[in-house]
Amino acid sequence: MTENKSQVIKNDPWFGSYASRAEGMRASEIRALFAVASRPEVVSLAGGMPYLDYLPFDELSELVAKMLREQGTKAWQYGSAQGDPHLRERILDIIRLEHITDAQADDVVITNGSQSGLDLITRIMCNPGDVIIAEDPNYVGALGVFRSFQTEVVNAHMDADGLIPQSFEEAIKTSIAQGKHVKFLYTVPNFHNPAGVTMSVERRPQILEIARKYHVLVVEDNPYGLLSFEDKTYPALRSYDADNVVYLSSFSKIIAPGMRVAWMIAPPGIRQKLVLGNESAILCPPNMSQMTISTYLDNFDWKQQIKEYRGMYKSRCDAMDDALHTYMPYCQWNKPRGGFYMWVKIPDGLDAKAMLPRAVTARVAYVSGTAFYDNGQGADHMRLSFCYPTEDEIREGIRRLSTVVDDELSTAQLFGTTSIEKH
Secondary structure, eight states: OHHHHHHHHHHOTTGGGSOGGGGGOOOOHHHHHHHHHTSTTSEEOSOOOOOOTTSOHHHHHHHHHHHHHHHHHHHTSOOOTTOOHHHHHHHHHHHGGGTOOSOOGGGEEEESHHHHHHHHHHHHHOOTTOEEEEEESOOHHHHHHHHHTTOEEEEEEEETTEEOHHHHHHHHHHHHHTTOOEEEEEEOOSSOTTTOOOOOTTHHHHHHHHHHHTTOEEEEEOSSTTOBTTSOOOOOHHHHOSSSEEEEEESTTTTOGGGOOEEEEOOHHHHHHHHHHHHHHHSSOOHHHHHHHHHHHHHSOHHHHHHHHHHHHHHHHHHHHHHHHHHOTTSEEOOOSBSSEEEEEOOTTOOHHHHHHHHHHTTEEOEEGGGGOSSSOOTTEEEEEOSSSOHHHHHHHHHHHHHHHHHHHHHHHHTTSOOOOOO
């Protein structure tokens, strides 16, 4: 540790000048993989990148050009810190699909992607040392935000039906007994990243009742909710409770991430603070991105586009599930009902993080489960993404991965650190 610290001081003359909150910042394991995973010879099962080739780029480019000719001075100008009014109206059409029917355009705040939304809600709600309860495992992007504000993340457990209400309540009670302030629950209820599970409809009102009982805000992060493989949408937590839920979603997964446009729906007091926070952080979300999204929503059958995405991602999910059964039957995994990810448990005695360099050498990439914890847990899991590679690439990627896991398993059996047999 001393050697590393000296090296940092030598290379960075400002090392002793940073704010204490900068000490906890570290690179995401997923971002660190991008340079390797983007090489053409590597099958990347790592990043959660949507597959964009289905989008009508030729027609859209013509319509965006028309929008610029007619409204260019607005598109290239400053805008409102709350976001473009027309886009906020269009968002109401989207959230109605998830049973949110009581929201108004004034309830919506546009953010620079979901990451900015997470930053804003944590900024206005949390002091250093405050507790955020989050599902176990956690979304890596949220962990980075929470860490930067010096909060404490307390994990509540999940099972196949999502967040377990009893575990959520126990996490609150334990934190309160220790004299800590529990500010909010952070939950990804639909097709969880990375776990892939979905909170059951029966549990949703239970979770909200517990949150109200202890005056804990619920932050519902729902980027995948419209990407169900069952041709249905689950009711958003916000649809049950307008006063105690902040709803966060994004166009990144249902249209494209490059625009960096997301939105939040919040109770009036919180919404006001979010707008002020947005203004202090970025002045305003970019008009150009918002108006490009509106152009798409106004001129294309976006509901049909989402339906096509659902079918495509379902086929890729099925391909990954079949390949895992064929090549890695000694592992355990969920088969999600939507979204982008499978959460795969590898045999006892293996370490997904230690195994990753050998996987990259075998020309396949994944994310070690350790990326989704703050405490070093998760080495017994890997997150596999089926959203971007084709079905053939998925099968080949799993085959390559199986050769690495097989070798690791053989070594573990030789040294007696696992009792699992290959099939």
